[in-house]
Amino acid sequence: MDQLRNHIEEITPISDEEFAYIKTFFTKKKIKKHQYLIQSGDKVQCEYWIIKGTLRAFYINKDGKEHILQFAIKNWWISDYNAYFNQTESAINIVCMEDAEILCLTLYAREKLASELHKMEHFFRMKLTLLYSSQQKRIISLLSDNPKERYEKFASYYPNILQKIPKKYIAEYLGVCRETLSRIYLNN
Template sequence: MDRLRKHIEQITPVNDDEFEHVKTFFTLKRVKKHQYLVQEGDQATHEYLILSGIFRMFYLDSEGKEHIVQFAGENWWMADYQAYFNQKQATLNIVCMEDAEVLCTTLPGRETLSSDIHKMEHFFRVKLTKGYVAQQRRIISLLSSTPQQRYEEFGKLYPDMMQKIPKKYIAEYLGVSRETLSRLYSR
């Protein structure tokens, strides 16, 4: 839980009493490689702070093709937010790519915590805003950048992930074939 406190305090300070209260809204979960946190059709009841490991969020189209929406690593937050905030069934899948640990919180817990400690409402808003900005940047990149530019940007933004994620998933994320990624990688 010390890591949770450090993570929160990158945005807002919390005193010992506040943090004791914050901790009651989170549970630790260990996740094995290939295990799903969320599967399409499940109720999306939790939001996750990744303590270790890498996760892949993807959508399966009607033909069973996987479309990667996001990767997430240490200190990232992840959920099928459309389903989580609307308390609906998930349309996305989140799968663990290496053994991991996450902290889980529910929407009612998050709302209560935000109401109890205004600093936490600020914290969650800042985290969501940063995530929203990152998603917009990704969409713009997919719409306007060349595969080479997308590859270089991914490498600059996520150098650790570039080394850990299998190339086939990086290719899917960038919207290119595995062969095209190999050519980009060799340049």
């Protein structure tokens, strides 16, 4: 739990008493490689903070093609946020790419924490702002950058992910075929 406290304190300082209270809202869970955290159609009860491991969020279109929305590693948050905040069924899948440990936070717990501790409301708002900002950058990159530029941005933003994720998934995330990604690797 010290890892969670450090994560929160990257944005706002908290006292020992506040942290003792905050951690009562989280539930720890272990998941195995290839296990689904969320499947399309599930009601989304929680958002998840990763203690260790790597997860992949993806959408499967009507033709059965997988589109990767997000990777998440240690100290990152992940969920189907549309379904989580609206308490509806998920449109995406989240699968564990390696054995992982996570902390689960229900929407009720999140709202209670945010209403009782202004520091946590600030923390959650800042995390959502960062998420929104990074997703917007990614969308703009997908619309305007060529494959090499998308790869270079991904590599510069997330150098620690490159070693953890198979190239086929990186290619999918970047919206290119595996062969194109291989050519980019050879030319770098």
